Amino acid sequence: MKQIVGVADMKVSNNSEESVITYSLGSCIGLVVYDPAVKVGGMLHYMLPESSIDKEKAAARPFMFADTGIPMLFKTVYQLGAVKARIKIYVAGGAEILDQKGFFNIGKRNYMALKKMFFKNNVIIHKQDVGGNTNRTVRLEIGTGDIYVKTSGEKEVKI
Amino acid sequence: MTSLQHLLEEVRNLKPIPAVANQLLEVVDNPDSSMEDIANVIQYDPVMTANILRTCNSAYFGLKHPAESITDAVNLLGTDQVIELVLLKSGAGTFSGRQEGYGLEEGEMWRYAVSSAVIAKQIAIRMKLENKNTIFTAALVKDIGKIILEKYVARGGRKIQDLVKKENLSFREAEKKALGIDHAELGAMIAKMWKFSPKMVKIIRHHHLADETMIKDKEVAVVYLADCITMMIGVGVGSDGLSYRFRDETIRELGLTADDVSLIIADFADNMQEIENLLRIV
Numbered sequence: 001m002k003q004i005v006g007v008a009d010m011k012v013s014n015n016s017e018e019s020v021i022t023y024s025l026g027s028c029i030g031l032v033v034y035d036p037a038v039k040v041g042g043m044l045h046y047m048l049p050e051s052s053i054d055k056e057k058a059a060a061r062p063f064m065f066a067d068t069g070i071p072m073l074f075k076t077v078y079q080l081g082a083v084k085a086r087i088k089i090y091v092a093g094g095a096e097i098l099d100q101k102g103f104f105n106i107g108k109r110n111y112m113a114l115k116k117m118f119f120k121n122n123v124i125i126h127k128q129d130v131g132g133n134t135n136r137t138v139r140l141e142i143g144t145g146d147i148y149v150k151t152s153g154e155k156e157v158k159i
Numbered sequence: 160m161t162s163l164q165h166l167l168e169e170v171r172n173l174k175p176i177p178a179v180a181n182q183l184l185e186v187v188d189n190p191d192s193s194m195e196d197i198a199n200v201i202q203y204d205p206v207m208t209a210n211i212l213r214t215c216n217s218a219y220f221g222l223k224h225p226a227e228s229i230t231d232a233v234n235l236l237g238t239d240q241v242i243e244l245v246l247l248k249s250g251a252g253t254f255s256g257r258q259e260g261y262g263l264e265e266g267e268m269w270r271y272a273v274s275s276a277v278i279a280k281q282i283a284i285r286m287k288l289e290n291k292n293t294i295f296t297a298a299l300v301k302d303i304g305k306i307i308l309e310k311y312v313a314r315g316g317r318k319i320q321d322l323v324k325k326e327n328l329s330f331r332e333a334e335k336k337a338l339g340i341d342h343a344e345l346g347a348m349i350a351k352m353w354k355f356s357p358k359m360v361k362i363i364r365h366h367h368l369a370d371e372t373m374i375k376d377k378e379v380a381v382v383y384l385a386d387c388i389t390m391m392i393g394v395g396v397g398s399d400g401l402s403y404r405f406r407d408e409t410i411r412e413l414g415l416t417a418d419d420v421s422l423i424i425a426d427f428a429d430n431m432q433e434i435e436n437l438l439r440i441v
Contacts, residue, residue: 007392008428026393026401047392047428053421057429064428097387097405098329103417104407106391106424133323135396153262153398 005030005045008064010073012042014080016143023137025093027107029066029114029130030138032090033073034145035082041142044073048106049113066113084123090147090159091128092138107131127159162311163339169307170345173253175353176300179204180249184356187242188290194238198229201245211244219440242292247273247441250299253306260309260316262398266438268306271395272299273438277430279385281423286413288377297362298382304346304363311338323402330399331367343367367403380409388423 003011005022013020022030022045034041044063051058051065062068077087094111103109111130118125129136129149137150150156182200186192202208208229215226215236226232233241254269261268279298283291305312312319315337322333334341347364355363362382365373373379383406390401410420 007394007431024393024396026396027391028393047424048421053418054425057425061428064425093393095391095393095401097390097401097403098327100405101407104405104410104420106421133401135393135400151262151398152396152400153259 005043007045008047008061008069010042010044010063010069010076012040012073012076012080013142014038014040018142019139020142021137021139025136025138026095027093027110029091029093029110030136031070031073031114032092032138032140032147033077033082034088034090034140034147035077035086036088036145037083037086038081039142039145040077040080040082041140041145042073042077043138043140044069046070046110049109066110066117070114070117088126088145089118089123090138090140091125091130092136092149094130095132095134095136098133129159166307166311166340166345167348170349170352173307173349176253177204177207177249179207180246180296181353181355183242183245184293184296184359187238187292190289194233195230197238197242198233201229201241207245207248210248211241214244214248214440215241217440219436239292243295244441246276246292246296246299247437251441253303254300256306258305258309258397260312260314261305263395267395267397268302269395270434270438271389271397272302273434274392274394274427275299275301275382275385275389277434278388278423278427279382281426281430282381282385282413282415285419285423286377286381286415288381290378293356293358294362294378294381297359297366297378298385300350300359301346301363301366301382301386302342303349304342304344307349308334308338308340308342308345320398329367329404330402331369333402341367341369343369368406368409371406374406374409374412377413380413384409384413384415384420388420388427392424392427 001018003020005011020043028047031044046069049066051068058068094107096107134151139148148156215232257265276295276299280295283294318337319333322328331341347360350360350363365379
């Protein structure tokens with residue numbers, strides 16, 4: 001079974017038969033969390049760093065933004081028995097167009113928003129594949145916690 | 160035969176986009192055109208008419224009374240919706256295939272095209288531009304050159320990727336250097352051969368802003384920005400990835416800000432489901 005995480009979406013699972021996958025991360029970020037002890041995992045696909053830009057949208061679609069989506073991902077996996085100290089974290093995406101500078105660089109801003117939140121909350125990233133000019137598809141196997149990344153035209157690689 | 164001659168031969172053999180799309184564009188962006196003028200253009204193409212009526216009467220639109228003519232469809236769904244359906248149906252056949260050279264599976268290029276057309280239209284509406292249908296269509300078909308060029312890109316794959324990685328060229332610049340022509344130039348040649356309007360040819364030719372002075376052209380700038388935003392969102396992006404040049408002056412030139420760009424991205428998320436539905440019914 002495949003659980004598909006759409007754009008501005010989140011899925012969690014504790015079903016060892018399942019994969020959680022998100023397609024085509026450009027400047028968006030795919031945040032994967034996994035607790036190997038209870039085999040609980042989840043994935044968030046957010047598009048933008050701050051919800052302050054459109055509060056109404058953030059209320060309707062909290063997974064669109066880093067600051068509203070990330071806490072919800074953690075809370076949801078905690079409800080399934082995941083424990084913060086055991087959680088492994090993987091980050092992918094945040095790509096940029098060539099010469100995309102400063103405030104226009106949404107990929108980098110998306111990543112910085114996450115880093116800032118993690119720093120404040122003592123969360124460490126286990127592995128990451130961020131930046132650059134490629135788009136990425138990310139898949140998490142709930143049974144094993146294995147994570148695979150694929151870029152267009154290339155084969156899926158386990159990381 | 161040289162490879163350029165091969166290329167031209169392939170352009171000639173490419174099945175063109177239905178003429179009704181072109182005729183429709185001439186009518187719709189003329190402020191003096193009436194709903195009747197629009198219906199007449201579509202009715203002239205019986206295959207398209209049948210096709211549109213079938214879609215309009217599909218469960219998706221949930222019409223209480225079936226549309227029996229294009230005039231009915233326009234009355235029931237609105238002119239913009241019917242025009243959009245004709246344009247989408249015109250492009251679907253050409254863009255749906257697999258594009259190996261760009262690492263795209265079947266349907267992915269079409270998904271990208273439709274997404275960037277919807278974004279371009281969103282920007283045009285935000286900016287209150289009048290010819291939003293031309294902008295929608297230009298964004299929809301701007302990558303037409305890729306359909307021919309993809310085989311050549313596939314053959315020169317490593318070389319092009321190396322130019323991108325080692326010489327910091329954009330993918331378009333690398334195409335030009337490795338193959339002597341890029342997909343925007345080739346796209347403009349195809350558009351010309353298909354008798355698209357000079358305006359459409361121009362937008363396709365410049366949709367990556369190879370010539371920076373084209374920033375001043377509002378329609379070019381909107382289609383360019385929509386392309387960048389679609390790349391950032393990532394839907395249907397191929398192995399060329401985000402390896403194109405971003406020119407933030409475009410945003411200022413259009414009178415927009417970085418926050419506007421974020422808002423356009425946020426709006427797009429709301430339109431995603433609609434796009435998926437359109438892809439299904441078209």
